[in-house]
Every structure is written in structure tokens, then in C-alpha cells.
Amino acid sequence: MPVPVPRQRDIPGTESGPGATSSLTLLVIEDDPAGGLTVPEILDADGHRIRLRSARNLTEAARLLTPDVNCVLLDLALPHGPGAGSGAGAGSGDAAADPFGALRQVLRIAPRHAVLVLTSEDDAQRAAEAVRVGAQDFLFRDELDGRLLSRAIRYAVERKRADIAQYKLAESKLRAQENARLERGLLPHPLLEGSDLRFAARYRPGRSRALLGGDFYDTVRTPDGTVHAMIGDVCGHGPDEAALGVELRIAWRALTLAGLCGDDLLATLQEVLEVERPCEEIFATLCTVDIAPDGRRAGLCLAGHPAPLISRPGRPARLLPYENSGPALGLLPRARWPRRQVELGGTWSLMLYTDGLIEGRIGQGKERLGQDGMVEMINRHLADGLSGEGLLEASVTEARRLNGGELTDDVAVVLLSRAEG
Structure with missing residues (x-):
């Protein structure tokens, strides 16, 4: 059927100007x-x-x-x-x-x-x-x-x-919800059944609107009663680094449950990194701790990673010795990572962290919090009676406050504690 639109006389249209209407x-x-x-x-x-x-x-x-x-x-x-x-x-x-x-x-x-x-x-x-x-x-x-x-x-x-x-x-909201569910599923669930250790963790990715960054951590207890904990950091902050961090964490858990520890474990993880990384410039730092079944001593391996912090009743918190640590994973072929024996004592708290916690700035200057500043901050919170989740939350919050806003790097912190009965 015809559409009865009447013919109309020519009326010049406005071609330009702020009030112009497009054809x-x-x-x-x-x-x-x-x-x-x-x-x-x-x-x-x-x-x-x-x-x-x-x-x-x-x-x-x-x-x-x-x-x-x-x-x-x-x-x-x-x-x-x-x-x-x-x-x-x-x-x-x-x-x-x-x-x-x-x-x-x-x-x-x-x-x-x-x-x-x-x-x-x-x-x-x-x-x-x-x-x-x-x-x-x-x-x-x-x-x-x-x-x-x-x-x-x-x-x-x-x-x-x-x-x-x-x-x-x-569609964007749905995709964000699906990504959030996926990322939550990739976060670790500590396996500590049968252990008397208390576990707490805080994770804050540097990427906006992300749940995962390049930092990763995990904790498992093997059948012999040993508790193994680790924390690591893949250089970079994008989704590729986050995916690589998940791969390394899953590989660490599988290798640990298979019985590997110390240098053998890190050497195998380096092979995984070299195969899975998107380019040869990517490396990862790592700290692993294996705590004996009696909870009084531990083995420590550092692969280019900051040393853990230990606190005991009546003593100020301090960093564990970090001499003779090995290089970050992916930097040197056939590298070695010495395992150092550490005495923990009866009652203690051991904090593992990534450098995102210590690299935030202090105020408007170029000075960073650093490990010494972090130790002082932790000691203040301990003196205020904080422990567990409260201690970690207060520490991350203060690091952000000192930085004058959100920390640009990923932050992961793990706290293992034992109280001798």
C-alpha cells in the first residue's frame, strides 16, 4: 500500500551551527x-x-x-x-x-x-x-x-x-558478575584440617574492578602433619599476570601434596613459569615456609621475595633472616634456592606478604614505607592488642592511608599463628 506522505515545498534546512539538526x-x-x-x-x-x-x-x-x-x-x-x-x-x-x-x-x-x-x-x-x-x-x-x-x-x-x-x-553487568564468580573460584581455600594453626589472609589487587592480581598465596597440610605456606608475586599487574599467578599457585599445591619441598619444588615451579609465561621478561618472586608437625620450627626458602615477619609474646616483631636467598623464578637457568631452618618457639605469629604492602609511599614525598616501616607499623598494632584478621586489616588500611590513597600494586598478606596450650 502507498504511504501518503504529502509533497512539501522546499524549505532550506540549517546545515551548520550549534543548533543544527543532522539529516x-x-x-x-x-x-x-x-x-x-x-x-x-x-x-x-x-x-x-x-x-x-x-x-x-x-x-x-x-x-x-x-x-x-x-x-x-x-x-x-x-x-x-x-x-x-x-x-x-x-x-x-x-x-x-x-x-x-x-x-x-x-x-x-x-x-x-x-x-x-x-x-x-x-x-x-x-x-x-x-x-x-x-x-x-x-x-x-x-x-x-x-x-x-x-x-x-x-x-x-x-x-x-x-x-x-x-x-x-x-550485558556488561552480567559479564562482570561472571568474571567475579570465576575469580572468586580461583582464590585459594586453605587446607589446614587437623592443624592447630590459625590462618588469616588479606588480598587487594592493584587493577581496578578486579578480584585477582599477579600476587598469589596458598596453605596446605600434608598427611605427615607439616603445614606448607607460600606467597608469591608475578611481575606486572594485568590479566595475563593474574592468570600466571593462579597457574603457579595450583602447581605449587599439586607439587607440595605430591611430596616436593624446598629447592626441588622451586626448580619445578621455575619450569612451569618458563613454559607458561607470555614472554621471557616475566618473572615471579616466591616465599615458601614448611612448618614442622610440632609447630616449633620451620624451613624457609626465598626466591627474590621479602623475608617473612615473626612476632612472639613479649618481644617485638622482626624479620626472619634472609641471607643466602635465591633469585626470583624465571631469571636464571639452573638456579638454586637454599632452605634455611628457623626456630619458631611455642607461641608465635608468622606474616608472609608481597611487596605491594611495603612499596607504598609515605605522604607526598618519594619515601616508601619499606620493610623497616612495616615492622614498626606491625609492632604498633600488636601493642594495641590486634591479632589475626584485625591485624591484617589495620595494616593494609594504614598502608593505604600513608600512601594517600589506593596502593597501585597488588597486596597479599598471610598470617599463620600458633598458641602453645
């Missing part, structure tokens, strides 16, 4: 052989140009649907299906089977375009149903004029933009 292009799909729209360009009452294109069937419409088309105006009476558009009665059986078949096809070939449908005034229920199917709006053939068409086009275009934006927002 719109409308693709009209209707099958009247006479062609209801014979004017290649019309103007609405405000002088805004609307370029017109006409298609007699959906095949022709698909060819004319170029990126500069803003809106599609579809005659709901358009036949569809095989042979549609070849005559007034073509495809009538398909239209009876699905009165919105043509609209569904248009929505399929033009998913990002605004779509208006045109119908008769006595078919209002069908017009409303067309909107539920996916059209932005409907127009009645007997009421249509240039001004109404222009307003309907602009409304439909803006509504389509809003729909697309809302869809992208919902």
Missing part, C-alpha cells in the same frame, strides 16, 4: 507497484531534511539497508516468505500463518536500526502487538503527515539508542 534517512518498505513515495527527499514542518529510500520487498530492503539509514518504516501488510513482493497476493498464506513475519525478518536484518510499523487505524491491537514483537512505535496510515513522520522517526531512533545502551549495560 535522517528513512527506508520505507511497501509493495505498491506505483510507488507511494515519488519524492527523493522531503522536509518536515521545521525544515529538517529526511532522505527517503523505498524498497518493494525484503530482499531489496536488505540491499538498501546501509549504515547511514537511521530508521525503517514497514507496512505491516507487506507479504513475506518465498516470492514475497512479486504481487499483491504473494505470500498471503505466510502472512496468515504469522502476521508479523515481515516485521520479524526486518528486525533480524536490521538489529541496530529503529523500526516503525505502518497500519490502518482499525488495526490498533495488531499495531500494539508489533511493538511487543520489537518495533519502536506504530503509525496509523490515515493520520500520517510530514511533521508526525519526522517526530516519530526521531523518537524511534532515540528509543532504539536507549534500548541498545541498556542492553550493553546489562
